[in-house]
Amino acid sequence: MAHDEFSLIRQWTRRSDGQEGDGLTVGIGDDAAVFTPTPAMEVVACCDAMVETVHFLKETMHPSDIGYKAVISNISDVAAMGGLARYALVSIAVSPNWSATQTSQIYDGIYEACETYDVRLIGGDTVSAPDALHLSVTVLGEVEKGRAIRRSQAQVGQAVFVTGYVGSSAAGLHLLLQQKNTGEGIPNQFQQLIQAHQRPTAQVTAGRLLLTSQACGALNDVSDGLASELWEIAEASRVELCVDASLIPISEELSSYAEQVGKDPLDWAFYGGEDYQLVGTVDAGYVDTLREQFAAAGIPFSVIGRVESSAAEASVTCKREGRQMPLPKAGFNHFGQRE
Amino acid sequence: MAHDEFSLIRQWTRRSDGQEGDGLTVGIGDDAAVFTPTPAMEVVACCDAMVETVHFLKETMHPSDIGYKAVISNISDVAAMGGLARYALVSIAVSPNWSATQTSQIYDGIYEACETYDVRLIGGDTVSAPDALHLSVTVLGEVEKGRAIRRSQAQVGQAVFVTGYVGSSAAGLHLLLQQKNTGEGIPNQFQQLIQAHQRPTAQVTAGRLLLTSQACGALNDVSDGLASELWEIAEASRVELCVDASLIPISEELSSYAEQVGKDPLDWAFYGGEDYQLVGTVDAGYVDTLREQFAAAGIPFSVIGRVESSAAEASVTCKREGRQMPLPKAGFNHFGQRE
Structure with missing residues (x-):
């Protein structure tokens, strides 16, 4: 069982293989990913978690919707700084009541969101969970140096x-x-x-x-x-x-x-x-x-x-x-x- | 209850307030963090999850150990690329059987690891979980351009x-x-x-x-x-x-x-x-x-x-x-x- 499941994980993230280039030096599959930031840009980083029963139910969200939305919520945070999302890392904890097919569909949604917004999945962790499925996504993006839009800069009269x-x-x-x-x-x-x-x-x-x-x-x-x-x-x-x-x-x-x-x-x-x-x-x-x-x-x-x-x-x-x-x-x- | 708990979260990460400077433009507390990468360095990014009952038990790990180890496992991944860890984002899903004190102790361990390795906690997400505690940590670091050590470069005779x-x-x-x-x-x-x-x-x-x-x-x-x-x-x-x-x-x-x-x-x-x-x-x-x-x-x-x-x-x-x-x-x- 162990290795069957393990090769499934590889299969789920295989769509990220061979994506190096255009700033990405080391993609998914090593201890860590490595990329070259675009000159004159700063790095924007955020992280959002979604938990079964707290943020979604199987009855209200298709597995692919769950994956899609978890990525979107992070791209949205980067957008709220005025930035562009570039890379994603996905940490997923899957419980036994999620089938391999359903888990694969979560990745379908993750990749669909990534493709729509030109984001590359460069890393993450896949582990088992005792019950509720947990999905935590980190998105890294970029914004012109010194120009990130903060929430603290509202001015009277605006x-x-x-x-x-x-x-x-x-x-x-x-x-x-x-x-x-x-x-x-x-x-x-x-x-x-x-x-x-x-x-x-x-x-x-x-x-x-x-x-x-x-x-x-x-x-x-x-x-x-x-x-x-x-x-x-x-x-x-x-x-x-x-x-x-x-x-x-x-x-x-x-x-x-x-x-x-x-x-x-x-x-x-x-x-x-x-x-x-x-x-x-x-x-x-x-x-x-x-x-x-x-x-x-x-x-x-x-x-x-x-x-x-x-x-x-x-x-x-x-x-x-x-x-x-x-x-x-x-x-x-x-x-x-x-x- | 809601706002009491919410102010607790702020309290747990307050140690990250006012840490801007030295490359960090926007720290914890906005939609995303923003930092300037060190010139001539690439960004190293990795993510590891730890789940209660799968990776640890309350009986074998003090809450502060759990936080400490979750950060270390990521700094270790950066070290395995030859890099230096700089920033961390922590996503934590806490179930009702974890007290505010225990959760605060998890953060004690997180901050202790961060201080030991000169890493700044710049973001994350704190949500509730139905049962098992989940901790997912992303660490961002840096490595000299083009010099990250990959696992694929073993040479005969070495x-x-x-x-x-x-x-x-x-x-x-x-x-x-x-x-x-x-x-x-x-x-x-x-x-x-x-x-x-x-x-x-x-x-x-x-x-x-x-x-x-x-x-x-x-x-x-x-x-x-x-x-x-x-x-x-x-x-x-x-x-x-x-x-x-x-x-x-x-x-x-x-x-x-x-x-x-x-x-x-x-x-x-x-x-x-x-x-x-x-x-x-x-x-x-x-x-x-x-x-x-x-x-x-x-x-x-x-x-x-x-x-x-x-x-x-x-x-x-x-x-x-x-x-x-x-x-x-x-x-x-x-x-x-x-x-």
Whole structure:
């Protein structure tokens, strides 16, 4: 058994064989990978874990979706620095209730995400686990020297923006869990919500446009819900952020599904997470230019508020139905759903 | 609960705050870390996972040992390329049966290893797990451009060597498991075996000496047992390796413990693993110089065999009691102990 399984691992990562060149000196299969960083670029490094039952269920995510999403969440982090992802290392712990075929499908998703974003899988570790499957991905990328966009650089007077639509991933999960319980199929009209949950997009082009603009203050990706990300920017930058609920970009599919199930779509937008959109601040005078550039790139770009003042105590407020109220911070976090 | 736990995570990694500078542009706490690679160096990247019940038990490893060893196993991989470790990212999935204090102690071990080897913790992910604790560490290091030592460069006529002593970690584990069952204390005379298992050393100095020598062919670290590592070199380099059992460096403590429990110390040496010594090949004419350099550095250096011939089919043989026999490949691997 031992060696059969071991040769399976080799088979799963064989698609990375012979990929040396173009900066990669030693690829997968040695003690470590070795690459030459591009001159005048810095290295960007991040790491995200996904755990069965905590981040996904077999019933709501195909194995290839799990692999795909684990890579995307990291490419998204690199995009949130204004950078480009280049390499990935994958650590996977597989329990006996995952077949070799299912594990191979996880790698299918990993490679699909890598190919889509021009990332090479250069290393990792494959081990056994007693029960839940764990997937931890490290992505290494690059960004022009000294130009990485931090979350701590929001400036008073800047506009607060978000790319794409938010809340769709959480609504997609809600729909999948409903379907799991009722056994009904997913209506065609809501496929975009399922796609947002299972096959999210990393906003690499948006991040590059923002970096090139030199007008971006702070930047985060929406992994834990918009409210949580806004608070991170407010706290790191020590500012007050004011957003307007009516400006939060909600897709038609999300509005329609929320109405159907009697939910507030803004709740998913603020507290759902895993949208992998970019949220940040930009110079107010540069908003029109960015709007044009984003429109040309086919990426929705919504101004949702303003950096109101610098403050010893950071805050985020939200205007809704004429009233400006503090926006609670609590989003999903991995130590107990919502506060 | 959610936010209490969340602030605990911040507390665990707070020791990484304010560490920017000396090449590190963005440290822990943003979407990703950013660093400037040292000029004329390439980046070395590796990733190793440790899973509760598969790689360790609470009964045999203190939480701080678990954190320490997870970092060491990666620094060892960088050392096996001839490189120097610089940065670490830690992904940890903690289950409810691990207290905040125990988790904090894992970080104590992580930081202790980082400080010992001049590595900075620059990122990671902390999530919850349903049961077994999972720890996945990525280490980024550097090596002089074009000089990383691969496992595929063994040359016919080179000597096969190993640093330090092998088998001690597996004997230490055996002793700990015996103790767990009998409740007896660990005799003082065997503390070195326990140390080898719980607090291994990464052979960074040895790796650097070998790189500087320019006489090193292939190099591996001993993570899966000496036999498995020799086979990896033989297969990657397509050579026949012949080693002599009487030359395998076994510590006095290991000999003595093996005798006491009626075990063959060579079995632990070949198939135990987690010794984190370096095994490789060097030009025969350079062996004496290396012996002197290693002696000056206080690191045991043992020639254990020779690269006999290049072969379409790789092989490893071992001379024991006058007979040269094929050395079985099987070491510990994570899909079912021994073949």
